[in-house]
Amino acid sequence: MSSIAIVSAEEALGREIGLAVASELDYRLVTLKELLALTAHDQGLPAVQLEEVFRTGGFWRGRLTKKRLCGLARLEEQLCRLVSADRLVFVGYVGPELFSQISHVLRVLILGGKEKSREGEAARKWFRAVYGRDLEDARQYDLTVNRGTIEKAEAVRIIRDTLRHHKFSPMTYSRQCLVNLELSSRVKTLLVDAFPDVSVKAHDGSVWVYSAALNRGRQQTAAEVKQKVLGLEGVRYVEVYGSRKRFDEVACGQIR
Amino acid sequence: MHTVQVLLLDDEPIVGQRLKGGLEKLGCEVETFENPLQAMARIAEKRFDIVITDIMMAEASGLQVLEAVRKTTPEAKVIVITGYATTALAREAMEKGAYDMIAKPFKPSDLRALVIRAMQDLGIPAPPAA
Numbered sequence A: 001m002s003s004i005a006i007v008s009a010e011e012a013l014g015r016e017i018g019l020a021v022a023s024e025l026d027y028r029l030v031t032l033k034e035l036l037a038l039t040a041h042d043q044g045l046p047a048v049q050l051e052e053v054f055r056t057g058g059f060w061r062g063r064l065t066k067k068r069l070c071g072l073a074r075l076e077e078q079l080c081r082l083v084s085a086d087r088l089v090f091v092g093y094v095g096p097e098l099f100s101q102i103s104h105v106l107r108v109l110i111l112g113g114k115e116k117s118r119e120g121e122a123a124r125k126w127f128r129a130v131y132g133r134d135l136e137d138a139r140q141y142d143l144t145v146n147r148g149t150i151e152k153a154e155a156v157r158i159i160r161d162t163l164r165h166h167k168f169s170p171m172t173y174s175r176q177c178l179v180n181l182e183l184s185s186r187v188k189t190l191l192v193d194a195f196p197d198v199s200v201k202a203h204d205g206s207v208w209v210y211s212a213a214l215n216r217g218r219q220q221t222a223a224e225v226k227q228k229v230l231g232l233e234g235v236r237y238v239e240v241y242g243s244r245k246r247f248d249e250v251a252c253g254q255i256r
Numbered sequence B: 001m002h003t004v005q006v007l008l009l010d011d012e013p014i015v016g017q018r019l020k021g022g023l024e025k026l027g028c029e030v031e032t033f034e035n036p037l038q039a040m041a042r043i044a045e046k047r048f049d050i051v052i053t054d055i056m057m058a059e060a061s062g063l064q065v066l067e068a069v070r071k072t073t074p075e076a077k078v079i080v081i082t083g084y085a086t087t088a089l090a091r092e093a094m095e096k097g098a099y100d101m102i103a104k105p106f107k108p109s110d111l112r113a114l115v116i117r118a119m120q121d122l123g124i125p126a127p128p129a130a
Helices: A011-025 A032-043 A047-054 A066-084 A096-100 A118-131 A152-163 A172-192 A216-230 A244-254 B013-025 B036-045 B062-072 B087-095 B108-121
Strands: A003-007 A028-031 A088-091 A105-111 A143-146 A199-203 A206-210 A237-241 B005-009 B029-033 B050-054 B077-082 B100-103
Touching (some): A011 A028, A011 A118, A011 A152, A032 A047, A032 A066, A047 A066, A066 A088, A066 A096, A105 A152, A143 A152, A172 A199, A172 B087, A172 B100, A206 A216, B005 B036, B013 B029, B013 B108, B029 B036, B036 B050, B050 B062, B062 B077, B077 B108, B100 B108
Parallel strands (some): A003 A088, A003 A105, B005 B029, B005 B050, B077 B100
Antiparallel strands (some): A199 A206
């Protein structure tokens, strides 16, 4: 079954629509706060460590610090697992790259018509710093609902009816994408502590890993990473790269 | 008993050669094509239950083939196979009425499983060996 990702800088606005949509469709609702709690529970981490990911200050050269990158990787891994279980309404602003690669996830942006809150401004700032784009750029979404002009019941009806379009139905390809994303997120979580700049692509059990720390001069480290990744369930083959260009050519050339 | 009629279109001959036998083992009667224009001409004259088509081909795209099938036999199941899969293409194919889409490379068994599901959805029992 399809899933829905509801994004709103204004938490209460997103939660209100998410709750109503989940109830209408009999889907599971997971908010950002619940994602934090689930991840903390499943990964045996203190919740406060994951909450730290969303602190708006403390970016190093415009990027998340190592500790916060590790937290974000764990949250995105958890999100992959939740989407894999189907019939999910997720309300939150993490994982835009994940959702953009799964055709059976309907991405909805909820805008508020009233004044912007301080929390909303913090969410916008965080999103821009982490993902390098505007949270409220409608081009990232399949549907934008302005709550300033659309009533809640109407918004729910629009989302429900949009989801019924055949193009948001799961298919073999979108399920394959999800399996690949789930595997790459697990590999990333495994490596991000040691290699905060790690990028991972996976396809059908083959995994491509990039980190600048895995360049040619560090063959022993690269071999150790390879062995470590091969130990993960579902991994059949691993290649590691210290060159971003080469990684993009090889991994992204095979996975579109 | 109804024999499932399958049209298999891919401009790479090896694809048809590799997949045809496996589909015939399911009890399907399979016609393979490498040229989309010839395939569309055949679709216009014969009713197929399942059409399996590549997308990126020189003479016409698989989406045109999909549209041709929807016009002539809307109940037919069209399975799209492509080495250029993207979210946008997947959604476009589904919007135009594709039954499913699978990215290349795939295992022949993956396609067979899809064909069996399509047969079941058409009300045709899957062969016991499947």
